[in-house]
Amino acid sequence: MAINYLKMPENKVIITVASTGALVTKKMNPSLPEQPDEIAQSAYDCFNEGAAVIHIHARDKEGKNSGDPAIFIEIHEKIRNKCNIILQDSTGGGHNLTVEQRTGCLEALPEMASLNMGTMVRTIGEGAGTPFMNTRNEIEAFVKRMNQFGIKPEMEVYNVSMIYEANLLIERGLLQKPYCMSLILGMAYQGAQEANMMFLPTYLQYIPDDTYFSALGIGRAQTILGVMGMIFGGNVRVGLEDNLYFQKGELATSNAQLVARMVRIARELGKEPCTPDEARKILGLKHLARCDKEF
Ligand code: KMH
Ligand code: ZN
Numbered sequence: 001m002a003i004n005y006l007k008m009p010e011n012k013v014i015i016t017v018a019s020t021g022a023l024v025t026k027k028m029n030p031s032l033p034e035q036p037d038e039i040a041q042s043a044y045d046c047f048n049e050g051a052a053v054i055h056i057h058a059r060d061k062e063g064k065n066s067g068d069p070a071i072f073i074e075i076h077e078k079i080r081n082k083c084n085i086i087l088q089d090s091t092g093g094g095h096n097l098t099v100e101q102r103t104g105c106l107e108a109l110p111e112m113a114s115l116n117m118g119t120m121v122r123t124i125g126e127g128a129g130t131p132f133m134n135t136r137n138e139i140e141a142f143v144k145r146m147n148q149f150g151i152k153p154e155m156e157v158y159n160v161s162m163i164y165e166a167n168l169l170i171e172r173g174l175l176q177k178p179y180c181m182s183l184i185l186g187m188a189y190q191g192a193q194e195a196n197m198m199f200l201p202t203y204l205q206y207i208p209d210d211t212y213f214s215a216l217g218i219g220r221a222q223t224i225l226g227v228m229g230m231i232f233g234g235n236v237r238v239g240l241e242d243n244l245y246f247q248k249g250e251l252a253t254s255n256a257q258l259v260a261r262m263v264r265i266a267r268e269l270g271k272e273p274c275t276p277d278e279a280r281k282i283l284g285l286k287h288l289a290r291c292d293k294e295f
């Protein structure tokens with residue numbers, strides 16, 4: 001079988017930071033940024049360490065997941081006042097949001113948005129036992145909405161069968177090249193692929209041609225999978241959304257600490273982190289109103 005996914009230039013890697021998430025709380029790690037000022041500061045610190053993309057979740061004033069476009073706009077503006085990191089909003093939302101509410105962030109015109117590629121069941125947190133709904137029709141509706149705005153989907157693939165859903169979207173002409181895909185191992189959902197590192201090469205055998213991938217490991221798998229991802233010519237996602245610890249028994253002190261570690265490892269592998277503008281070019285992002293600031 002030919003393996004034709006797109007490899008990054010050998011000396012480059014795009015680092016995404018997932019700063020906040022939907023399942024984790026300040027009680028679990030007091031360094032988690034939840035409010036717009038905190039998220040913007042974290043984005044800036046991560047940008048300074050080498051992150052090119054920030055994956056954003058919004059919370060209301062009480063810390064509950066929110067799909068309110070006004071909060072996303074506030075976060076975007078606060079980040080844009082500090083740096084030109086690529087804005088990627090989450091349409092995954094959280095257990096308390098309807099599918100409709102999860103599209104709210106798209107009104108805020110991020111440059112990218114996550115696109116979850118299948119339905120699973122939550123196993124932890126307040127939403128344990130409830131389905132994380134992403135039916136085929138819903139995936140299609142999300143992507144059509146993104147296309148209306150010129151927002152690039154970052155497909156979130158939690159198991160090998162979800163690659164088939166990506167192929168369907170491509171067949172229907174709903175995705176533009178290059179495609180972007182997070183390959184996830186170890187998510188705490190029933191139906192998600194466990195964190196066995198051998199699944200990374202399996203994913204890579206089957207992802208569509210013309211796809212750049214980002215390796216996304218949960219918990220302790222974050223660092224190991226990130227390193228493997230870079231070795232296989234891919235990109236990496238780190239951050240407190242996916243991993244609250246710096247190492248066993250030691251909470252991470254910030255998102256920037258996790259980014260800095262991945263950048264150190266990347267440099268040992270002969271790779272420099274892409275700037276946001278380099279990443280925009282490689283990923284073919286459209287120039288949307290919210291990147292209209294000179295830096
Ligand atoms: N928590 C990640 C494994 C989303 O926000 O849409 C997946 C994620 C999905 O970030
Ligand atoms: Zn997320």
